[in-house]
Amino acid sequence: xxxxxxxxxxxxxxxxxxxxxxxxxxxxxxxxxxxxxxxxxxxxxxxxxxxxxxxxxxxxxxxxxxxxxxxxxxxxxxxxxxxxxxxxxxxxxxxxxxxxxxxxxxxxxxxxxxxxxxxxxxxxxxxxxxxxxxxxxxxxxxxxxxxxxxxxxxxxxxxxxxxxxxxxxxxxxx
Amino acid sequence: xxxxxxxxxxxxxxxxxxxxxxxxxxxxxxxxxxxxxxxxxxxxxxxxxxxxxxxxxxxxxxxxxxxxxxxxxxxxxxxxxxxxxxxxxxxxxxxxxxxx
Numbered sequence: 001x002x003x004x005x006x007x008x009x010x011x012x013x014x015x016x017x018x019x020x021x022x023x024x025x026x027x028x029x030x031x032x033x034x035x036x037x038x039x040x041x042x043x044x045x046x047x048x049x050x051x052x053x054x055x056x057x058x059x060x061x062x063x064x065x066x067x068x069x070x071x072x073x074x075x076x077x078x079x080x081x082x083x084x085x086x087x088x089x090x091x092x093x094x095x096x097x098x099x100x101x102x103x104x105x106x107x108x109x110x111x112x113x114x115x116x117x118x119x120x121x122x123x124x125x126x127x128x129x130x131x132x133x134x135x136x137x138x139x140x141x142x143x144x145x146x147x148x149x150x151x152x153x154x155x156x157x158x159x160x161x162x163x164x165x166x167x168x169x170x171x172x173x174x
Numbered sequence: 175x176x177x178x179x180x181x182x183x184x185x186x187x188x189x190x191x192x193x194x195x196x197x198x199x200x201x202x203x204x205x206x207x208x209x210x211x212x213x214x215x216x217x218x219x220x221x222x223x224x225x226x227x228x229x230x231x232x233x234x235x236x237x238x239x240x241x242x243x244x245x246x247x248x249x250x251x252x253x254x255x256x257x258x259x260x261x262x263x264x265x266x267x268x269x270x271x272x273x274x
Contacts, residue, residue, distance in 0.1 A: 012184045015184065022195075046218075062214070106182075106183075120225055
């Protein structure tokens with residue numbers, strides 16, 4: 001068993017276990033923290049796949065900014081102290097069934113249709129340098145310039161939307 | 175040397191866990207986190223293919239997905255805070271005022 005495969009298996013175990021704990025934990029604060037752990041495991045996958053830029057974006061944007069926002073809102077609402085309401089009767093088995101069917105379908109498809117010899121090799125050192133970053137930037141700002149600008153407008157609109165939603169009307173009591 | 179299938183299977187498993195979370199959790203914050211998990215699973219598949227095909231396009235799509243997820247979370251959390259302020263609850267089973 002190659003060292004690549006061992007690293008892959010250990011990391012995927014971490015990713016799957018943290019995702020399941022995120023799903024099942026009653027306290028949303030712990031859910032958020034386990035999701036951060038999951039994002040960090042996925043970021044290490046990105047490094048293994050030779051995508052250092054995406055790995056760093058993952059850690060700063062996802063594990064940093066987005067999850068801090070989540071924790072802030074959870075604690076602002078006191079969501080970890082909300083009482084448990086009763087669960088609808090079929091909800092839980094339905095959810096597990098749906099997820100299991102989805103996973104089984106795709107894995108069956110992969111097992112029957114597999115046979116490609118595509119293999120992820122250890123990225124050579126050339127991928128983890130400034131050179132690859134430069135190539136991504138050239139691609140992003142030449143071929144993908146329009147989507148990039150649309151994304152910036154989208155973020156601006158989202159920011160204004162969030163402000164408008166949480167702004168008090170004039171004269172509205174606190 | 176890890177076959178690409180392994181990455182796809184991991185991605186599918188994470189995506190399915192996200193689906194289960196969206197269907198059965200009733201706290202909208204945890205539902206949002208499950209959606210993030212699903213986006214993340216898709217990103218993993220994107221980067222795996224990008225690495226195998228030696229192309230940067232998959233990574234650029236992942237960049238866009240992360241930006242859109244950030245926008246979605248900003249607006250979604252603002253909505254959740256507003257709903258909590260007007261209804262004093264965020265349990266989605268209680269939020270059926272459009273039914274009445």
